[in-house]
Amino acid sequence: MPYDYIIAGAGLAGLSLAQHLIDSSDRDRSILIVDHDPKERNDRTWSYWSDRPTLFDGVACRTWDQLHLAGLNGELRVPLRRYRYRTIRGSDFYEHARRELAQHPNVTWLHGKVDNIEDGGDAARVIINREAVTGRWVFDSIPRQVMVDDRSHQLKLHFKGWEIETAQPAFDPSAATFLDFRTPQNGATRFFYLLPFDERHALVEYTLFSNRPLLPHEYEQALQIYLRDVLKIDEYHLTRQEGGVIPITDRPYPRRLGGRVMSIGMRGGRLKPSTGFAFMRVQSDSAAIVQSLLKHDQPFEVPEDSARYRLYDSLLLDIMEREPERIQSIFAALFKRNSIEHVLSFLDEQASLTQNVRMFATLPPTPFLQAMARVGISRERAVETA
Ligand SMILES: Cc1cc2nc3c(=O)[nH]c(=O)nc-3n(C[C@H](O)[C@H](O)[C@H](O)COP(=O)(O)OP(=O)(O)OC[C@H]3O[C@@H](n4cnc5c(N)ncnc54)[C@H](O)[C@@H]3O)c2cc1C
Secondary structure, X not given: OOEEEEEEOOOHHHHHHHHHHHOOOOOOXXXXXXXXXXXXXXXXXXXXXXXXXXXXXXXXXXXXXXEEEEEOOEEEEEEOOOOEEEEEEHHHHHHHHHHHHHOOOOEEEEEOOEEEEEOOOOOEEEEEOOEEEEEEEEEEOOXXXXXXXXXXXXXXXXXXXXXXXXXXOOOOOOOEEEEEOOOOOOOOEEEEEEEXXXXXXXXXXXXXXXXXXXXXXXXXXXXXXXXXXXXXXXXXXXXXEEEEEEEEEOOOOOOEOOOOEEEOHHHHOOOOOOOOOOHHHHHHHHHHHHHHHHHHOOOOOOOOOOHHHHHHHHHHHHHHHHOHHHHHHHHHHHHHHOOHHXXXXXXXXXXXXXXXXXXXXXXXXXXXXXHHHHHHHHHHHHHHHO
């Protein structure tokens, strides 16, 4: 008998989908979850904002009602009004999912490497450690090499985070630092974010969009300099590290990988290219997939990405690629000249066209006009060569 659902990859997208499935009236279907990593390490920390409850709010280790932003032209503290900003430790998320799913005997976990996924008529085959299992529907979140053409933008998003403990109180736990551009840009968009758990403990994360591979000491040096020169912290103890490099592109990711196979998570383009945030997009997508299964007995009836917002992402990636130093003034203007509700609904791709026009009028026009010309030309070429 095939499984009803096979979920390949038990990371953010795989476990979110599994949790949404067991939370629905489809909870009794057989589900196989497969990952080659036991997911026992705290390998990453997810932050997200939301103005409504999500399935995982209870797992968050901190919630803030204010954000802090900083750049070379000053600092800004923004009350979040109806939104909250939350942080979930990867290890808490994986453990929570394991505990919740263990209560459902129809959910099976398999520790193994997915070698291949083969589509079929009534079911797809997933080859795990050279053995085949079949599923009526297969959800694939296994990262693959991204194939881009010369009309798309492609960048790598680097993360390097240090969780530190300081000897003296050093952090203001009432606000999370969302973006801090007080670091030399050196030909790439670079910033820090800081999640203060209390006055002496925080996660400080160095983030940059760059195609150049970095050596470990380059991340470490940037973190050391930021802690010493910007935060003025001399004495600290490193308690944990995290990191990763993920591909970013504005080339649309296909959702239908076969009649029976659907991409989810980063593999399904759920990571917003211009910000690197995926957590809430994965939650909405998981909910939409479950709705589609319940209504249509197939998972593919999910909302399509908005062409308008895809264009905005392309413009921002284009600026990041060609004029990365400009990004900080764009984000400074975005947060300074617009209400937080408008900024977050824009980043959530929920704001209307009229709201978008008003917002773009508050941003420096030149980089967008130049990017528009470049992106427009490359799209025209795409049409000509199609
Ligand atoms: C350090 C870091 C910090 C981040 N912080 C944030 C944040 O604050 N907010 C936010 O919204 N996003 C953040 N992101 C981006 C994004 O949310 C994450 O990358 C997210 O984990 C993507 O989810 P996913 O399910 O697509 O991939 P993953 O969570 O990476 O899951 C893929 C799974 O597939 C498994 N796998 C891979 N190959 C195989 C194979 N052959 N066989 C079996 N299993 C396999 C892996 O072990 C993994 O468990 C961050 C990313 C990183 C790297």
